Amino acid sequence: MRIARLTPPTALGTPESAAFEELVGVLNGISVALWDSDDFVETAEEALASLRAQDYQEKIVLVAIEDDAIVGRVQASFPLDEDAETVSLLVDVAPAVRGRGIGSALLAAGEELAAEGGRRVVSAYTEHPAHTLEAGGPVVRAVAGSAGLPADAGDVRFARRHGYQLGQVERSSELLLPLPREREAGLASTADTAVGYRPVSWFGHAPDELLGAFAALKARMATDIPQDGIAVDREEWTGDRVRAQESELAARGEPLLVTAAQHLASGELAAYTEIAVPADGAKAEQYDTLVAAPHRGNRLGTLVKLHNIRELAVHAPHITRLLTWNADENVPMLAINRAFGFRLHALTGHWQKTLD
Template sequence: MPYVRIQPDDHEAVGAAAEILEASRRLDDPTAPEVVRERYAGWLRYGWDLHPEEQFLLVPDGGGAPVGVLAVELPHRDNRHLVWAQITVRPDARRRGHGTAMAAEVLRRTREAGRTTIWMGCAADDAAAAAFLAGTGFHYASPDARRRQRLADVDPAEIARLRAGAEAAASDYELVRLTPPVPEELLAEIAVVAESINDAPMGDLTWEREVYDADLVRDIETAREGRGDRLYRVLARHRGTGVLGGHTMMVTDPVRPTWAFQGDTAVARGHRGHRLGLLLKIEMMAWLAEVEPQVQLVETWNQADNTHMIAVNEALGYRLDRVFHMYERQLDPAAQEQPAGELASV
């Protein structure tokens, strides 16, 4: 079966892929944001850091409508042993071996790139997907939890109480609101703080600490701008030394104006114990209410064992929406590729 690379300017391919992804979302993850063609094309063009993953349409032998979308990402700054992959089969074309074919293609591309580790994920309550991954040689390695904050349900008095306590604990810090572009002189400082996210749990996944530098901070910002996002960042700066102690990011989407995404919140190791994570998030909530009052729902993700940040989020009104499991497969570089016929069909 041929794989057709999906280019962001190929309107027909983008539309076909978006239709498959949206049909699958409605069936497999109905509370996730709608797949919008414009947003999907932006992701294909910019990725999260100007190095977008490759995505392909799976077209049956002999032609016809595409039956699946395969996404393959090879990290380039770090974790060069790793491949991230996502397999999506059109709902009305499942149980015909298309997922099996795409799994074999992932293995082929991984070996071709000289990499040894593959990550793929699925919802924790999706027994069919879990069985497929197990049948293709993957093992469960880490849980992720998606939470939602419905702003209409948040108690302002409780947030004010939490803020007062956090401000008392963080009296040595000032908060700085920042929108793109980040001043050149701040890029390296923000990278140091952002790197602290590496301290969050990663379960049993085989990974290396991600490398953050000034270029990555700028590239993420540029990619967000290219995709049409609005990016907000709050910094915590120590009053005595001027050193950044923490940051948090929020993203809003003009295409889905009532929805926002709470990104990384990180506090540098030497600045922990002052409730900075809580204070940064509360400040971001206040700012969002001022500049994006139409937002109704905020989504965030945590590794499900990250009990500290989950407790912060729960205090702010986030509630569990769904748990997802990441699976991993290790490849022996010297081994031959497993024939597709030996893989579990999907």
């Protein structure tokens, strides 16, 4: 087994892209084995669009090769914001070759990249579909929140064995669409109490007149969300960065549908939520949802989520499942999700390690 750096190809369907396309196939196989579905399967076009988006994150991919076949990878993502101290590692190994040290070798190579890049804090992640969570077994808990990850799960044991601590658990939740009429009516009554605000929506491209305000609001995601047990870099968001994200998601075929709440008295944006909308398939993913701290308590989370779901029915009536992710300790947002009818889909462990 050897580890080599993978260079993103300039085009697909060429000899140069063969290794990249092979890797996409391996990762899709890993995903299907984990989730027992194709929910997170990517086309080569989608994967390449994400890897090419390097203006604000440097992404380095190393692959493990055995008998001339790719059997795993580690992707290191370096935020390029000034004073950033973290790096995120995604480690994946084909199920058929696990238990032979390939994951450990990839993780060590990723940590070496982190050290060479001057990063002190390394993040890694484990995924736990709801059907794998058995009640009553031993669990590992983060410093905040009520959920725990199964202590006997292979990837949990792997993370702990390599010196990682569980900093946060995220709940992945699923909502079936359309909303039942009675539930939607109740949510609408709640949203109507958000006096002094109005919803503003766009699909794929933020209005120029709101671009700066939207960028400022997105910057608050790194400071206003729960993060008791993890180190998080502050992020600088500008209009150019918003446009870069829009371009990346458009290239993936998943433009963002956004609803923001505008404060009528000041004109500033007080809350927003996003859905990445694929052109086909039944599943969409909700990305950021944020209510800026000074505006909390005004039912804005319900307002923007309900309005965006209604917009989703207009722009993409084929979507019947919506996935979202929230920190387990984010009690107010989880309460809003329950009111909508979201149910547990999975738990994600956010693990961190400080390099010597």
